[in-house]
Amino acid sequence: MRVSKEVKEALQNNKPVVALESTIISHGMPYPKNVQTALAVEAEIRKNGAIPATIGIIDGEPVIGMSPEEIEQFGKRKGVKKASRRDLPIIFANKEWGATTVAATMILANMAGIEVFVTGGVGGAHRGAENTFDISADLEELGKTNVTVVSAGVKAILDLNLTLEILETKGVPVLSYGTDEFADFYTRHSGIKMENVVNSPLEVAKIIKAKRDNKLDGGILVANPIPEEDAMDSKVINNAIEKALKMADEAHVKGKEITPFLLKTIVELTGGDSLESNIKLVLNNARLGAKIAKELCNL
Ligand code: PSU
Ligand code: MN
Numbered sequence: 001m002r003v004s005k006e007v008k009e010a011l012q013n014n015k016p017v018v019a020l021e022s023t024i025i026s027h028g029m030p031y032p033k034n035v036q037t038a039l040a041v042e043a044e045i046r047k048n049g050a051i052p053a054t055i056g057i058i059d060g061e062p063v064i065g066m067s068p069e070e071i072e073q074f075g076k077r078k079g080v081k082k083a084s085r086r087d088l089p090i091i092f093a094n095k096e097w098g099a100t101t102v103a104a105t106m107i108l109a110n111m112a113g114i115e116v117f118v119t120g121g122v123g124g125a126h127r128g129a130e131n132t133f134d135i136s137a138d139l140e141e142l143g144k145t146n147v148t149v150v151s152a153g154v155k156a157i158l159d160l161n162l163t164l165e166i167l168e169t170k171g172v173p174v175l176s177y178g179t180d181e182f183a184d185f186y187t188r189h190s191g192i193k194m195e196n197v198v199n200s201p202l203e204v205a206k207i208i209k210a211k212r213d214n215k216l217d218g219g220i221l222v223a224n225p226i227p228e229e230d231a232m233d234s235k236v237i238n239n240a241i242e243k244a245l246k247m248a249d250e251a252h253v254k255g256k257e258i259t260p261f262l263l264k265t266i267v268e269l270t271g272g273d274s275l276e277s278n279i280k281l282v283l284n285n286a287r288l289g290a291k292i293a294k295e296l297c298n299l
Contacts, residue, residue, distance in 0.1 A: 003053075003112055004065030010051040011113050016293035018045050018286070019109035019117040019147070022056035022066075025074045026099035027082050027260040028120065029275060030267070035075035037279050039068060041118070041286045048290035053114055055105045057083060060095030064112045074099055082256050084137045102149060103141035106219060110145050115208060115296060117147050118289035120282045121155040121185045122221065123259060124163030127245065134258065135166060142219040143170030148208050150289040152281040153183025153190065153223040157241050157262045160190050167221065173211070174221045175204060177288065183225035186232040186277050194223070201288065205295035224288050230280035232273060240269040 003011075010017050020041060025034045042052040053065040056074055063070065074080060074097075083091055083098030085107060091098040100108060102122045109117050123136025142149065154163050160182060167174055176182060176194035184190035198204050204222055211220065244265040253261045267275045 001062035001064060001108065001111065004063075004067075006051055007053045007065035007112070007114075014297050016050035016290065016297045017053050017114050017116075018050045018289045018293050019064075019105055019112075019114045020045075020052055020054040021102055021105040021117070021119050022054060022074050022099040023082050023101045024120055024282070025071065026077075026080045028263055029278065030264070031076045033275060033279065035072050037282060038071045038075065040279075041282055044283050044286040045118070045290045048287050048294070050290035050293045053109070053112070055100050055108050057088075057091050057096070057098035057100065059097065060092045062108045062111075064108060064114070082260070084256070085141060086137065101136075102138040102151075103136070106141045106145045106147040106149065109147050115147060115212075116150070116289050116293040118150045118282070118285045120152060120278055120285065122149055122151045124154045124158040124160070125166055126258065127157075127159045129159060129162055134255075136259075139163070139166050139170060139172075142167065142172045142221060144218055146212065146217060146219065148204070148220040148222060148292065150222045150224055150285045150292065152185045152226050152285060155185040156187070156190070156237065157245065157259075157266070160184060160192055164192065171216075171218055172221055173207065174223060175207065177204075177222055177224040179225055181225075183223045185281065186226065186237045186274060187234050188225040188228060188231055189234065198222070201291035202295045204292045205299055208292070208296055209299050222288070222292070224285050226277060226281040227284055230277055230284070232270070232277050236270065237266075237274065240266045240274065243269055
């Protein structure tokens, strides 16, 4: 794999590095906002004292720390594959472009030695997963790969309770940041009470270190709620979600297409408001992730 010079030097010198995924760029947001957001997230991480490492696969080669030009390519190039764990060997062998999901980004970050990863929302159990078995590979990865993922909770398009049950089964600590209510991505209020509340980046860093020191393999999920002023109105977003789910059902959208389809449809149904919230919450996660990475380097 190709690790950028800046990221390599930072890792060698115990400087904080934060991993970023590329599916959010290629499949999660429309061009050009996807590219603008990816670059703004990198800038936010730098402003908060860490080095960003945007991860993806170019011509079959994993890249840890993309250039701005490469990020631009992921934002507009056609035929970039959404790459989760199962897709990696195929993309490597065929020398293709792959936009890494949370699961695949965790794998590559871990190989590179990066422990903190910032995204918008992790995948989870879809509504109806008890029948369809549509459960994101992100949850499996959190169960075994040593990377902490900062996410705005779990997106309300999913079944949050089912997702949390699976995370418990897989032994994944879920840390709710600054509130005892689980964040549902677009709002701060899922109504689900959380057992483990953390209130500072240092507290999270100590938990990461304790897990590492005790050789407890697997990830950690930090649920960082969207700031109140950027959150969506619950009624508006829930209406859009219900409609989008119905449209997906009617159009028989399945498998890896469903998450990008729902995201795109919800943006359209909310006249772009959900995209604005999405951008704000990723930036908010970038601030927290950079601070966690910094504290971890000092421990
Ligand atoms: N949630 C978002 N934006 C995204 C994704 C999830 O708000 O772009 C992407 C992430 O890359 C995540 C993936 O890992 O979707 C999950 O896809 P699936 O549900 O097919 O596992
Ligand atoms: Mn799925």
